[in-house]
Amino acid sequence: MALRLIVPIFGPPAAGKTTLTLHLGSEPGRRIFRLREHVPTEALAATAISPERLGWIDEFTVGRAVRSYVTATQGDSMVHTILMDNFPGSRGQVDQLLAIMLAAAPGCRIEPIEAITDAKTLKQRARTRKVCHRCERDPIHDPRLPALAQEDDPWACVRCGGLLHPRRGDSPRLFKARLQRYHETAAGIRDGFTSAGVPVTQLDTTNTIEGAANLLAPLLISRSSTL
Numbered sequence: 001m002a003l004r005l006i007v008p009i010f011g012p013p014a015a016g017k018t019t020l021t022l023h024l025g026s027e028p029g030r031r032i033f034r035l036r037e038h039v040p041t042e043a044l045a046a047t048a049i050s051p052e053r054l055g056w057i058d059e060f061t062v063g064r065a066v067r068s069y070v071t072a073t074q075g076d077s078m079v080h081t082i083l084m085d086n087f088p089g090s091r092g093q094v095d096q097l098l099a100i101m102l103a104a105a106p107g108c109r110i111e112p113i114e115a116i117t118d119a120k121t122l123k124q125r126a127r128t129r130k131v132c133h134r135c136e137r138d139p140i141h142d143p144r145l146p147a148l149a150q151e152d153d154p155w156a157c158v159r160c161g162g163l164l165h166p167r168r169g170d171s172p173r174l175f176k177a178r179l180q181r182y183h184e185t186a187a188g189i190r191d192g193f194t195s196a197g198v199p200v201t202q203l204d205t206t207n208t209i210e211g212a213a214n215l216l217a218p219l220l221i222s223r224s225s226t227l
């Protein structure tokens with residue numbers, strides 16, 4: 001079995017990208033790629049300094065991380081699908097990804113998904129979601145994965161009992177900057193794919209993210225089949 005499908009998932013902050021990948025990525029044969037897990041801590045630390053640079057990682061570091069991940073996964077006989085959580089983040093990263101696939105995983109399909117919902121839902125989700133510093137040991141103490149709370153205590157982690165926190169990037173000031181950057185880059189990301197002949201599927205996550213994941217599931221199965 002070789003790599004058959006790459007599913008880049010992009011969209012505004014709090015649209016449900018991480019939850020989507022967690023739901024879909026638990027199936028056998030699938031892996032989740034998160035850029036920040038594959039770049040040196042120094043590169044991550046540099047992105048945390050100002051909202052303008054929030055999450056910004058230079059092109060060389062991005063290219064190296066994606067290339068080595070795709071190459072390693074292509075050589076892993078247990079994996080046929082990569083879900084990319086919040087990647088690509090720019091038109092340049094679309095071009096990089098397509099070039100890397102052509103060289104390192106020829107014949108692999110690509111199925112980009114843009115998670116979308118309305119501004120009210122985004123704000124509400126950003127206000128209510130929480131992370132756990134104890135369950136997710138982030139190298140720069142900026143955990144991202146959604147953490148569930150205990151039923152009787154909205155601030156207690158269901159897994160470790162520790163205190164949950166809001167996500168750093170969800171503070172109103174940073175959230176606004178992240179949302180604005182998404183609006184500035186989204187058209188370029190779509191255009192990067194469509195001008196290469198790759199259609200982008202928009203997935204509405206407004207009702208529930210789980211429901212949206214269920215809508216997407218059959219598409220991933222059919223696209224990753226060898227038939």
Ligand SMILES: [Zn+2]
Binds near residue numbers: 132136147158159160
């Ligand atoms: Zn925890």
